[in-house]
Amino acid sequence: MNEPDSPSARTDTRYERGLAILGEMSGARGAAIVDALADIAPDLGRFVVEWAYADIFDRPGLDLQERELATVGALAALGDTASQLTFHIDAALRVGVTPVEIVEALVHLVPFMGFPRVLNAIRVARAVFADHGVTVDPVVMDDDRDRYERGAENLVRIDGQHGLDVVDSLKDISPDLARYIVEFSFGDIYHRPWLSPQRKQLVTVAALTAFGDTAPQLAVHIGAALNVGLSPAQVVETLTQVTAYAGFPRVLNAIRTAREVFEKRNLSVEP
Amino acid sequence: MNEPDSPSARTDTRYERGLAILGEMSGARGAAIVDALADIAPDLGRFVVEWAYADIFDRPGLDLQERELATVGALAALGDTASQLTFHIDAALRVGVTPVEIVEALVHLVPFMGFPRVLNAIRVARAVFADHGVTVDPVVMDDDRDRYERGAENLVRIDGQHGLDVVDSLKDISPDLARYIVEFSFGDIYHRPWLSPQRKQLVTVAALTAFGDTAPQLAVHIGAALNVGLSPAQVVETLTQVTAYAGFPRVLNAIRTAREVFEKRNLSVEP
Amino acid sequence: MNEPDSPSARTDTRYERGLAILGEMSGARGAAIVDALADIAPDLGRFVVEWAYADIFDRPGLDLQERELATVGALAALGDTASQLTFHIDAALRVGVTPVEIVEALVHLVPFMGFPRVLNAIRVARAVFADHGVTVDPVVMDDDRDRYERGAENLVRIDGQHGLDVVDSLKDISPDLARYIVEFSFGDIYHRPWLSPQRKQLVTVAALTAFGDTAPQLAVHIGAALNVGLSPAQVVETLTQVTAYAGFPRVLNAIRTAREVFEKRNLSVEP
Numbered sequence: 001m002n003e004p005d006s007p008s009a010r011t012d013t014r015y016e017r018g019l020a021i022l023g024e025m026s027g028a029r030g031a032a033i034v035d036a037l038a039d040i041a042p043d044l045g046r047f048v049v050e051w052a053y054a055d056i057f058d059r060p061g062l063d064l065q066e067r068e069l070a071t072v073g074a075l076a077a078l079g080d081t082a083s084q085l086t087f088h089i090d091a092a093l094r095v096g097v098t099p100v101e102i103v104e105a106l107v108h109l110v111p112f113m114g115f116p117r118v119l120n121a122i123r124v125a126r127a128v129f130a131d132h133g134v135t136v137d138p139v140v141m142d143d144d145r146d147r148y149e150r151g152a153e154n155l156v157r158i159d160g161q162h163g164l165d166v167v168d169s170l171k172d173i174s175p176d177l178a179r180y181i182v183e184f185s186f187g188d189i190y191h192r193p194w195l196s197p198q199r200k201q202l203v204t205v206a207a208l209t210a211f212g213d214t215a216p217q218l219a220v221h222i223g224a225a226l227n228v229g230l231s232p233a234q235v236v237e238t239l240t241q242v243t244a245y246a247g248f249p250r251v252l253n254a255i256r257t258a259r260e261v262f263e264k265r266n267l268s269v270e271p
Numbered sequence: 272m273n274e275p276d277s278p279s280a281r282t283d284t285r286y287e288r289g290l291a292i293l294g295e296m297s298g299a300r301g302a303a304i305v306d307a308l309a310d311i312a313p314d315l316g317r318f319v320v321e322w323a324y325a326d327i328f329d330r331p332g333l334d335l336q337e338r339e340l341a342t343v344g345a346l347a348a349l350g351d352t353a354s355q356l357t358f359h360i361d362a363a364l365r366v367g368v369t370p371v372e373i374v375e376a377l378v379h380l381v382p383f384m385g386f387p388r389v390l391n392a393i394r395v396a397r398a399v400f401a402d403h404g405v406t407v408d409p410v411v412m413d414d415d416r417d418r419y420e421r422g423a424e425n426l427v428r429i430d431g432q433h434g435l436d437v438v439d440s441l442k443d444i445s446p447d448l449a450r451y452i453v454e455f456s457f458g459d460i461y462h463r464p465w466l467s468p469q470r471k472q473l474v475t476v477a478a479l480t481a482f483g484d485t486a487p488q489l490a491v492h493i494g495a496a497l498n499v500g501l502s503p504a505q506v507v508e509t510l511t512q513v514t515a516y517a518g519f520p521r522v523l524n525a526i527r528t529a530r531e532v533f534e535k536r537n538l539s540v541e542p
Numbered sequence: 543m544n545e546p547d548s549p550s551a552r553t554d555t556r557y558e559r560g561l562a563i564l565g566e567m568s569g570a571r572g573a574a575i576v577d578a579l580a581d582i583a584p585d586l587g588r589f590v591v592e593w594a595y596a597d598i599f600d601r602p603g604l605d606l607q608e609r610e611l612a613t614v615g616a617l618a619a620l621g622d623t624a625s626q627l628t629f630h631i632d633a634a635l636r637v638g639v640t641p642v643e644i645v646e647a648l649v650h651l652v653p654f655m656g657f658p659r660v661l662n663a664i665r666v667a668r669a670v671f672a673d674h675g676v677t678v679d680p681v682v683m684d685d686d687r688d689r690y691e692r693g694a695e696n697l698v699r700i701d702g703q704h705g706l707d708v709v710d711s712l713k714d715i716s717p718d719l720a721r722y723i724v725e726f727s728f729g730d731i732y733h734r735p736w737l738s739p740q741r742k743q744l745v746t747v748a749a750l751t752a753f754g755d756t757a758p759q760l761a762v763h764i765g766a767a768l769n770v771g772l773s774p775a776q777v778v779e780t781l782t783q784v785t786a787y788a789g790f791p792r793v794l795n796a797i798r799t800a801r802e803v804f805e806k807r808n809l810s811v812e813p
Contacts, residue, residue, distance in 0.1 A: 084661070111518060188318060217520040252758070378589075383789045484755040
């Protein structure tokens, strides 16, 4: 019998709990990844189970769908992650994220990291969908309103005055870049209705964190996350989720940015 | 009949114009990429056409050759972009960039991002050249002058006093690193005559922007771009081009750096 | 007869010396890479030989094992470097780094860049080990002490007060992230005994430099490198080694951080 207070029993418990969560999210795939590490790096498999799954995926504050969306965003941003994206797009489907939400999460990232990262991830998503026998009813935006006008509305609603400041600050040097932010990022992309504003911000914050060198944009989009109804604790959970996929340095830098945003709004993190 | 002033007609026009430019640059490849997205992400294909091609590639200020060189530089820097590099090295050839210029643009990037990114891109270039049936007459540098001496001359001509300051600032901590910058970056690499100084700076600015975490070096090389004859508007166009490949955050950070460089020189951006 | 003082003789000497070192480290593989570039970019092959091998790998201050460990760390961090990792894990084995050290160097990087980069590199390592006919006796940590307790001990020993400050600064916003740093990064990972503390810091500093946007973490880990017995000159050598794999901008930024750390400790770089 394991005694719950001894360290070794606690370790066993973490491993078993992690393996159960991993199984729930990935079927046999998760155990296969752990087994495949047994030949040269068995402890690495154990760390995946204990730290990524028992410690992080099992945390409260975000549900498994939200954690998978954040993970997919971080992996897409990181690049050179096709096999991990395969695993986590599969897991996202298993925990109930819809194919359309996965596609929309990736489309949402175009303004933040350009087409290549997104097109690579879409290619992975297509293969995983086929593997699941999922047929996607592709969604197509049909909105005749002026792109600038609807973009400006979205910009103010999501980013508030801060978004307008960014756009205005570009007018002396690159008015067209300012226009593209309004028309494309907010008129075309943010305008899409198939992923909730909260989930869009989750994915954005996770992806910007993993991408690196994005502190000013993280400040804007952590603010936007709060604006659309995420709590400070949910923002911190999103960052915590990214730790397993992009490491502590990226996340600690993002935490510093989050703290500044919370302090300006007199918010504290209460889980 | 479409009425030219209605938003939907304007949207059609952007799509048709984008598709025409994409076709001019890529033959059937471009349409194939758009078609391949129809199953799960049709709007993503539309955004490629409308935003990347109708909005960005069709802009004045840089010609298609310059835009493709900037794009190739950004993609090489980003990494995990073999399929996009295949597409854009092919497009670069179609719009008239020579194979030697493409190779030289990549060789030029070694000091900025090391051998791996460049060797990966060279492998892609070789495959595209073979696909085009292009035979490259490989160019080989033959210059007996002392590498340090010719490097120092190039450094002063291109970067001005700022370049010397960077080199001097290293002498207390790493004099050899300073020497490599002079001998290798400027004596070996910048010394090569097969890509114009303006195009070298275009590629450098695009690549540094996409690479990320390069603000001090971007300041030096935006300055160098001005020194070799690019206008502020051309620098901003180069950054605008990168948006489609590395996203707004990288580009907005680079715009901030560009503004500081322009202000120090009392330059304004006049298209 | 070459006259040793003429520039052309000196160039020949660099090439021959570089080729000899490359051969020592890679057998026929190195020459094959150089030959493969002869068709479109012969000078690029020459630069690999002359700059990466004759100038950098041949430097004093770090031995070839340490240089290969730093290189493997930088390549793993950079991503999209499977072919370069294949080459340098092979070279690491040839110069005497043990398979277990290679695996441990990669496992050590999980907290710094997450699982995906490490799992990709482990896959490459497995293939190289198989190619060498090397059988790895996988090492498994077995330590019943409380993870937090042993982690806190390691943290103080390696990072000193600075490590505790980082952990404390997280307590208001993310106490669990602070706990994971202690339990996982220092209790699980740093606690592993199969790679020396000096080599761990070499790999960490090289990887953080190549990863980018890690200035605060580089400051901590350059400090830790000094704490475990590396000299300032060895830290600078590690950064110099990274230049060939991630370019000058990343390294110049890291040099700036290193200078600040050295100055705070009143250390100068004496080779």
